Every structure is written in structure tokens, then in C-alpha cells.
Amino acid sequence: MDSAAIDRFEASRRRLASLAYRLLGSAADAEDAVQDTYLRWxxxxxxxxEVPEAWLTRVVTNLCLDRLRSAQARHERAVGAWLPEPLLEGDPMxxxxxxxxQRESVSLAVLTLMERLSPVERAAYVLREAFSxxxxxxAGFLGITESASxxxxxxxxxxxAAERRGGDEVDPAFARRIVEEFLVAATSGRTExxxxxxxxxxxxxxxGAGLARRLLRYETRERVASYARAGFKPTAAKRRLAGGSPAFHIALVNGSPAVLAVIDDRVVGAGVFEVSDGKVASLYGIAATDRLARLDEAWRQYESDAxxxxTW
Structure with missing residues (x-):
């Protein structure tokens, strides 16, 4: 390709990657889809x-749909067995x-709920809600009628909307204070x-700290509080498993406040919160190493607060 064709693709790369991430919920898979789109280009x-941006959007969308429809993806992404890959604030993806x-479409809550949609529903929703x-x-991208779209x-x-917990926009500073208070209560054993x-x-x-075959789900305030208290309670066994005693940082992950467990500048766990009506409505706990790889890499370049x- 000549430099003009390369420049035209590179001008769209970030948009294509963020579209692919919303469709697939995986940064690694999104990067693969963008690279495949480059090869097609x-x-x-x-x-x-005639319109390179539209052509590239159609190609990357349909490559993502092919991945979502594959037998391997249906097996790996079975509802109850899969969580989206979390991304740190500032990640261009x-x-x-x-x-x-646009902000809601990339939250872990909505990315998780989108797993319940058909691939075409998911694509139409993302193209409309996140990219307008x-x-x-x-309809042209997906090969359907405008009415079907x-x-x-x-x-x-x-x-x-039927399954969304909370979903109202919350002031980030207020949400952070709620999560900070939650963390202090969990680490100090204040279950009430x-x-x-x-x-x-x-x-x-x-x-399940990256060890469970299927996702663990807890409901009711008492069970959620017990999970948080047990998860944040320091023990010698946990220190051995984690490879040390982590410090807990508050950060933004997928637009939501999160607690990151960090040992020697390495992220070993992430708890991402959804806040509604001044309280915690949901918590997503992710510790599988492969799901944290991109976040961990970004954290090393991140100017974090104290x-x-x-210590744990």
C-alpha cells in the first residue's frame, strides 16, 4: 500500500478498536479484528x-460478528462463564x-448484559448507541433492512434496561467516596x-480469584457483604497466593470506580463497582491473569494516587 492508504487506515484505527472492543468485550480479540481489517484493506x-471509513466499519463489524457466532466463542462466552476484559481510564480502546x-456502552455492567443479545442485536445497539x-x-453494515435495524x-x-441495576449517571467524585468507604469497611471488618x-x-x-471454572454470583446485601469481607480480609494463605501483600488503589475502570490490588507495581486483582442512589449496586471481581494483562500494562504507565x- 502507498502511504496515503496506510494513513487513511491509521486515522481510523482507534475508532475501529473501540468499536471492536464494545462488540467483543476483549481487548486482545479487538486488536486481532482490527489487524484482520487492515489485511482486508x-x-x-x-x-x-467510495467512503473508506464506512468500508472499514463494515468490515470490522462483520469480522466481530463472525467471532461472536463461532462455536468456540459460544462455548467460551456462555452466560455465567465470562466477564469482559477491564480497561484502565485513558485507554484509547x-x-x-x-x-x-457512549460511557454506559463500555461499562462492565452493559458489556456483560450484551452477552445476552444476539450478535446482530449487539452490533446494531453498539453502532447506534456508542457511535450514533x-x-x-x-442496515448497510449488517446487510439488513433499516426497519430491522x-x-x-x-x-x-x-x-x-430490564436487567440493568442502577444505570443512572453518578458524579465520579461521589462514586469514588462511596467505594473508598466500602473498602475501608471491608478491610476493617465492619460488616454492618x-x-x-x-x-x-x-x-x-x-x-473466583481467577480459579473458578464458572463465574461466582452472590445476591442479597448480607451475602455480598460477606463476600467483600472475606475477599478483603488479610490472611497468610492469600498473601502466598497473591505473591505478597497488596496495596489497594482507587481508579477508574471502564468509566466506573474500581479497587485495584497492586503488588510491586503489578495489578493482581480488580473490583469494579456500579453505584446507584448513593450505594453499591454491583461489584465485578476479576483476578484472572489473562483478563488483567492490558490493565496491568497500562497501570505501569499510570500516575496513580496514594x-x-x-497494606493487607
Whole structure:
């Protein structure tokens, strides 16, 4: 390819990556999809491409749909066995964040709920909510009618809204204070205070420190509080498993406040919170090494605040 064709692709790379991440929930898979799109662009008869941005969007979208429809992906991503890959604040793959819909579409809560949608529903929803494409263009990308695009987006919105816990926009500074208070209560063993900080229908979804074959799910305030208290309680066995005594930092992950467990500048666990009505509505616990690789790499370049809890 000549330099102009390369520059045209590179100008779209970040947007393509953030689209692919929203569709796949995996940074590694998103990077693969973008690279495959580049190879298609390299081999294309580019003189016949009237609108390169639209062509590239259609290609990366359909490559992602192929991945979502594959037998391997259906097995790996079975509901109850898979969580999205968390991304640290500032990661370009998080993409546009100018509107509430754009920010919500990349939250772990919505990315998890989108697993319940069909691949086409998910694509139509993301293209509309996160990237504001008109239904006529979405129809062209997906090879469906404009009416079908409208129906897919409507169904996706309805299904996500029906299962979404909270979902209202919360002031980041306020949400951070709630999470800081939650962390202090959990590490100090104040179970009653933990319960008071949780919504009535609070939920935890966890990968069991990266060891469970299926996700662990806890409901009711009492069970969620017990999980948090047990998870943050320091023990010699946990220190051996983690490879040391972590410090706990507060950061933004996928637009939500999170607690990161860090040992020697290495992220060994992440708890991502959803706050609603001044309380914690849900908590996503992720410790599997492969799910934290990109976040861990970004953390090494991140100018973090002092730990909220210095030692475990």
C-alpha cells in the first residue's frame, strides 16, 4: 500500500478498536479484528471504495460478528462463564465518551448484559448507541433492512434496561467516596457498615480469584457483604497466593470506580463497582491473569494516587 492508504487506515484505527472492543468485550480479540481489517484493506481494490471509513466499519463489524457466532466463542462466552476484559481510564480502546450512552456502552455492567443479545442485536445497539450511526448506515453494515435495524436496537435497549441495576449517571467524585468507604469497611471488618452501603438487590459477579471454572454470583446485601469481607480480609494463605501483600488503589475502570490490588507495581486483582442512589449496586471481581494483562500494562504507565489502603 502507498502511504496515503496506510494513513487513511491509521486515522481510523482507534475508532475501529473501540468499536471492536464494545462488540467483543476483549481487548486482545479487538486488536486481532482490527489487524484482520487492515489485511482486508491492504488486499482491497481501494479505488472502488467510495467512503473508506464506512468500508472499514463494515468490515470490522462483520469480522466481530463472525467471532461472536463461532462455536468456540459460544462455548467460551456462555452466560455465567465470562466477564469482559477491564480497561484502565485513558485507554484509547474505550473510545468515545462524550455522551451518557457512549460511557454506559463500555461499562462492565452493559458489556456483560450484551452477552445476552444476539450478535446482530449487539452490533446494531453498539453502532447506534456508542457511535450514533443512522439506521440506514447500520442496515448497510449488517446487510439488513433499516426497519430491522430499528427493531434490533429497540429490543436491545429494552432487554438491557430490564436487567440493568442502577444505570443512572453518578458524579465520579461521589462514586469514588462511596467505594473508598466500602473498602475501608471491608478491610476493617465492619460488616454492618458494608451492608448499609449496599442496595437491597446488590450483586457480586466474580471469577473466583481467577480459579473458578464458572463465574461466582452472590445476591442479597448480607451475602455480598460477606463476600467483600472475606475477599478483603488479610490472611497468610492469600498473601502466598497473591505473591505478597497488596496495596489497594482507587481508579477508574471502564468509566466506573474500581479497587485495584497492586503488588510491586503489578495489578493482581480488580473490583469494579456500579453505584446507584448513593450505594453499591454491583461489584465485578476479576483476578484472572489473562483478563488483567492490558490493565496491568497500562497501570505501569499510570500516575496513580496514594493507596487507599497501604497494606493487607
Amino acid at each position: 491492504q488486499a482491497a481494490d481501494r479505488e472502488r471504495v 474505550l473510545g468515545p465518551a462524550d455522551t451518557f450512552e 450511526y443512522p439506521h440506514a448506515e447500520i 430499528q427493531q434490533h436496537v429497540h429490543r436491545a435497549r429494552r432487554r438491557i 457498615r458494608l451492608v448499609a452501603l449496599l442496595t437491597a438487590d446488590a450483586t457480586v459477579i466474580s471469577d 493507596p487507599a489502603v497501604h
